[in-house]
Amino acid sequence: MDGNGRWARARGKPVMAGHRAGAEAVKRCVKAAILSGVRYLTLYAFSSENWQRTTEEVSDLTSLLRFYLRHKVAELHEQNVRLEFIGDLSRFDAGLRAEIDRARNLTARNGRLTLILALSYGARHDMLAAAQRLALASVRGEIDPASLTEQDFRDHLQTSSFPDPDLIVRTSGERRLSNFLLWESAYAELSFLDVMWPDFDETHFAALLTDFAGRERRFGRRLQPDPAL
Known part of the structure; x- marks a missing residue:
């Protein structure tokens, strides 16, 4: 969800105003996902690299969160939305971690949409942690490294209980993954929008779904012609 800062500066406003406008775009996006029947929505809200921003901006972001x-x-609970989190949550203060736990527990039984917030998240860190856990299990003799499968590795990622993404969208004209769901996105479709995140709305969401529906997904396979045609 990129472009909050640029959106604010283009309007002569402080960066925090862009983040607040971005939070409103999140509400629109969640509403559109619900109405469209999307079952899983992951929002990259705060990357592991975002800790390198100024102390003031990090404080503003965490306060908004x-x-x-x-x-x-x-409101999410009333809409039957389940809230989940991925990332190194230990870097947040105890009070914020308590709010995260409360939100997860309150919505745990909801089933209309699973909203996953990536907070202090970095895909490389998650993959490294998975490799470390597998290495320790090997040292303890619990697993045979020669028999490891891709599924074994996936089972040790924070996203192990969620399906891989079908579509990854990046706003504000950026055209890279920036350490987001690197393992999970192996066969995801990619869409890059020039729209700043605070301007993202239900119309953009619908257009993305229409574009996605028209794509041919082969997952590395050669599609065979339909004999009925």
Whole structure:
């Protein structure tokens, strides 16, 4: 969800105004996902690299996250949305981690949409942690490295209980994955929009689904002609 800062600067506003507008775009995106029947939606809200931003901006971002977790999760719960989280949550303070746990527990039984927030998340870190866990299990004699499969590795990622993404969307004209779901996105379709995230709305969401529906997904296979044609 890129472009909050540029959106704000283009309007002569502080960066925090862009983040607040971006939070409103999140609400629109979630609503569109629900209405479209999408079952899983992952939002890259705060990357592991975002900790390198100024102390003021990091504080503003975490304060905004705290506000929405404290005051807006009830709305998601009423909409039958389950809230999940991936990332190194240990880097957040105890109060914010408590809000995360409360949100997850409150919505745990909801089934209309699973909304996954990637917070302090980096795909390389997640894959490294998975490799370390597998290496320790091997040292303890619990697994045979020669028999490891891709599924074994996947089972040790934080996303192991979620399906791989079908479509990855990046806004604001950026055209790279930037350490997001690198393992899981092996066969995902990619869409890059020039729209700044605060301007993203239901119309953009619908257009993305229409474009996705028209794509031919082969997963590395050569499609055979339909004998009926």
